[in-house]
Structure formats: structure tokens, C-alpha cells
Ligand SMILES: Nc1ncnc2c1ncn2[C@@H]1O[C@H](COP(=O)(O)OP(=O)(O)OP(=O)(O)O)[C@@H](O)[C@H]1O
């Protein structure tokens with residue numbers, strides 16, 4: 175389905191509203207077009223030698239009556255139009271949002287947040303404007319043209335035909351106008367996206383900007399981008415002004431006045447008819463201008479729909495199995511079979527993981543160690559199925575995770591990520607994120623386990639304290655303990671802790687240590703850590719190097735044979751002599 179069909183499908187879904195809009199629009203235009211007839215009648219009566227005041231009053235009453243109907247119809251159709259626009263925009267935005275949540279991790283790794291924001295807000299707004307008042311204007315223009323021109327033909331076909339000769343010029347002008355405008359509208363939206371992305375990055379990266387005293391440079395860069403947008407807007411303004419079609423309509427009105435008066439003088443046309451004719455011409459001025467505007471907005475709206483639709487439709491690589499299985503007991507037994515992975519797809523030579531084979535019995539604690547970039551985080555991202563391995567399989571309780579329902583899989587895995595993300599909500603809501611039904615007692619219990627209760631209570635508002643955007647009001651160690659509580663609350667059978675923040679004071683270190691120890695009980699746990707005590711006590715330690723699994727075993731085994739592993743401990747303790755060295 176193309177973006178146009180997608181968009182019109184949304185309009186058609188609101189059939190009832192569209193019909194109401196159309197009916198009242200027709201009533202509205204009908205009353206507008208009919209009024210000049212009564213005005214003409216008044217003048218015809220006035221031109222008579224013994225004009226009847228009664229006829230004039232009744233014609234005036236008709237005008238007033240038409241005015242009342244017109245006002246009511248106008249109000250109703252405008253209202254219906256506005257509701258229609260908001261309903262459709264709401265549906266479109268929701269569909270877009272849902273699309274974003276369903277996208278693969280790969281998509282989110284690469285997309286610029288500002289670009290997503292621009293499409294979700296500015297572009298959907300453009301679609302909204304096309305619907306209201308765009309659609310109304312399109313129909314208003316069309317119906318007014320049909321009604322008024324029919325009446326004009328009825329009054330004086332020759333004069334009407336003469337004036338209709340202006341129509342092709344009008345059509346050509348509008349076509350030309352739109353052709354010129356199309357690339358500008360596209361550029362306008364793209365530039366808006368760029369600006370949004372820049373602004374978002376500057377605000378998020380403000381600390382780096384400050385640290386490097388780059389404020390002025392950033393402002394300059396931003397200025398350059400806003401200048402580009404201003405230039406595009408100016409170009410658009412010039413084009414709009416150049417093609418302003420009202421001039422043409424007024425030229426035609428003048429022409430009909432001159433010609434009409436000539437006809438009146440020669441007795442071929444009544445004065446009342448001329449007045450009606452000219453008034454009918456006047457009813458065309460606004461609608462034809464608005465029609466032109468709506469055509470332009472249609473193009474802008476379609477360009478916007480294309481941008482929204484394209485991003486929404488971008489392929490989701492992670493596919494749900496057609497007949498997903500659920501593990502029933504969920505022992506947390508994990509097996510990696512010849513797993514290789516590259517972030518850049520199968521054909522890429524740069525692999526983040528190479529041929530990983532691993533067996534983890536349920537309930538055990540696995541410590542993953544390795545240099546930065548050795549693939550530790552990647553390994554657990556595969557386990558969570560944020561990405562699929564480019565080769566090999568991962569099994570939980572003997573079921574390939576590709577065959578599991580993704581939501582089921584993730585329900586069973588709790589993660590404390592390397593970069594903890596907290597929502598700008600209260601601490602309580604953050605902890606209860608995975609289980610909103612949790613009671614206050616449950617929340618406090620997990621917070622105590624995670625060694626977070628004490629510092630949370632020290633805040634004035636305790637558990638109701640709002641966490642600043644991206645959790646800036648909390649320290650790294652505090653955020654991490656809240657994340658531990660959050661993961662614990664859902665009581666997952668597999669727990670993953672990607673703990674890079676080893677640079678914390680001894681007291682916090684001890685607390686996190688206790689928190690981790692509390693967490694380990696009765697579940698399969700993967701811990702990426704530099705904490706020696708944690709590593710030492712793990713049931714299984716795996717050593718990664720450049721994406722290869724270099725060694726695995728217990729502390730006692732590795733300390734005797736693995737040089738990388740020994741290095742970790744060498745600095746801190748007296749070690750027994752080495753007896754075996756793996757070839758690495
Ligand atoms: N989203 C990504 N897109 C492309 N490459 C990535 C992505 N994330 C990580 N990589 C690459 O994959 C390799 C392994 O990264 P990974 O994050 O797994 O390392 P790590 O062992 O967790 O390191 P650290 O200790 O610094 O957290 C690195 O070479 C990294 O550049």
C-alpha cells in the first residue's frame with residue numbers, strides 16, 4: 175500500500191463524519207450562492223417605476239433566513255471538519271508511535287531522534303491542516319464553482335462563457351504554482367527534521383558542549399540551519415505571492431461589470447440580473463483562492479504522509495515466529511550454539527561475536543569478563559533478542575528463542591542495562607514500570623533488596639520523588655540500584671546485569687555488591703562486571719576477547735590457566751603460580 179492509499183483509508187474510516195461534513199457544506203454553499211438571486215430581485219424591483227415595498231421586504235427576509243441557515247451550516251461543517259482532522263491525526267500518530275515501538279533495535283540504533291520527533295509532530299500537523307481546513311476548502315471551491323456558475327449560465331450564458339475563458343488560465347496558474355511549490359515543501363519538511371535532530375542532540379549533549387566550551391560553535395551551526403529554513407520559507411512566500419489568483423478573479427469581475435453594463439444599456443439584460451451576476455462572481459473569489467491553497471496543502475500533506483508512512487513502514491527485521499512456543503516451567507537453562515553476530519549483517523567481516531558455544535545450567539550465576547568492545551553487551555542483547563544472531567542459535571530451556579513469543583521471552587528476562595534509563599516519573603512508578611499493579615509493600619521490599627530504600631527515603635518526597643529527564647537528579651550508582659529494584663519486581667527467571675560503572679566509592683560499591691548478591695538467588699544470572707568478589711563467586715566465568723569466547727570455567731580453574739583472567743586479580747592479591755596457559 176502506498177502512502178496515499180494509507181492516508182485515504184484513514185479518511186474513509188471516518189465515513190459518517192465525512193458525510194455530515196459534506197451535507198452541511200452543500201447546505202452552506204447553496205445558501206451562499208442563492209443569496210445573490212434575492213439581492214438581484216430587490217434591485218429589479220427598485221428599477222421598476224412603481225416598485226412594491228412588500229416584494230423588497232420579503233426578498234430581504236429571504237436573505238436574512240438564508241443567512242441564518244448559512245451560519246448554522248457553516249458552524250456545523252467547520253466543527254465536523256475539525257473533529258475529522260483530529261480523529262485522523264490521532265489515528266495516524268498512534269499508528270506511527272506503535273510502529274516506532276515495534277521497530278527492531280537496529281532501526282533505533284541508527285535513526286535520529288529529532289527526525290522521528292519531526293515526523294510525529296510537524297509532519298502529522300501538515301496532514302491535519304490538509305484535512306482541516308484543506309478538505310473543506312477543496313469541496314467548497316468545487317461546489318461553489320458548480321452552483322454559482324450554473325446560476326450564472328441560467329442568467330446569461332454568453333457572458334458566463336466569456337468569463338469561463340479565464341478558467342484555463344486559472345487552472346494552468348494553479349498547476350504551475352504547485353509544480354514550483356512541491357520541491358520547496360519537501361525541502362521545508364526535511365530541513366525541519368534536521369533542525370529538530372540538531373536541537374535534540376544539543377540539549378541531550380549539553381554537558382559535553384559545556385565541557386568543551388562549544389556553545390558559540392553550536393549556536394553558529396544552529397543558526398546556519400535555521401537560516402536555511404528561513405531561506406526556504408522566503409522562497410515559498412515569494413511563490414505564493416506571485417501566484418495569488420485573486421487578481422485574476424477581480425479582473426474577471428471588472429470585465430463582467432463592463433460587459434454586463436453594456437448589455438443593460440442595450441436592453442438585453444436587466445439591472446437586477448447584472449447585480450446577481452456580479453454578486454455570484456464575488457462568491458467565487460474566496461473559494462477559488464482557498465481551492466488553490468487547498469491543492470497546495472494537499473501536496474504538502476501528501477509529502478508529509480509519505481514521510482510518516484515510510485518511517486512507519488520501514489522493515490522490522492525481528493520477526494515473530496508464526497507458531498510461537500512458550501517455555502512452561504522456565505528453568506533458565508541457556509545454550510548458545512555456534513553463535514556469530516555482526517551489527518552490519520551477515521556479509522560484514524567485522525563480527526562482534528564469533529562462534530560462541532556455551533552451556534549454562536538453570537539457576538547458575540555467570541560472570542562475563544573481557545575488554546571494552548569484546549562483545550559482552552552484545553552477547554546479552556542477543557539473549558534478549560534485541561538482535562538475531564547472524565549465525566547459530568540460542569536456546570532457553572531447549573527452545574530456540576526465535577520460536578518463542580518475543581513478549582514471553584522478555585517477560586522472563588530482567589535486565590539492568592549498562593546505561594540505565596529512568597523515565598521522568600516518580601521513583602515508585604519507575605520501580606513498578608514492569609508491574610504497575612505492585613503494592614507499596616512490594617516496591618519497598620525490592621528497593622530494600624536492591625539497597626535503594628535508604629537513599630530513596632532520604633529524599634523529601636521519598637518514593638514519590640520525580641526523577642529528572644534521563645534521571646539527571648540521581649547519581650549513577652543510585653540509578654543503577656533503582657534499575658535493580660525495577661528488574662527484581664517482575665521476578666524474572668533470568669536476570670542480566672550489565673554493570674560497567676565500577677568507578678564508585680567503596681560504600682556504594684559495598685551496597686551494590688549486597689544488592690547483586692540478593693539478586694542472584696534462585697535464578698540464572700548473567701553479570702558483566704569488574705567487581706572481583708562477584709566474579710570470584712560465580713558458578714561460571716566466561717572470558718571474551720575480540721568477540722571470541724577465550725575461556726570459561728570457575729575462578730579456581732581460570733586463575734591457574736588464563737592470563738587475562740589472572741591479570742584482573744594480580745593487582746589485588748597474591749596468586750598461586752601459574753600451571754597452564756591457554757594459547758591466547
Ligand atoms: N549498535 C551497534 N552498532 C554497531 N556496532 C556496535 C553496536 N554496538 C556495539 N557495536 C560493536 O560491537 C563490538 C562489541 O561491543 P559491545 O558493546 O558488545 O562491547 P562490550 O564488551 O560490552 O564493551 P564495554 O565493556 O565497553 O561495554 C564493538 O566493536 C562495538 O563497536
Ligand SMILES: [Mg+2]
Pocket residue numbers: 550551552592672674
Ligand atoms: Mg558493554
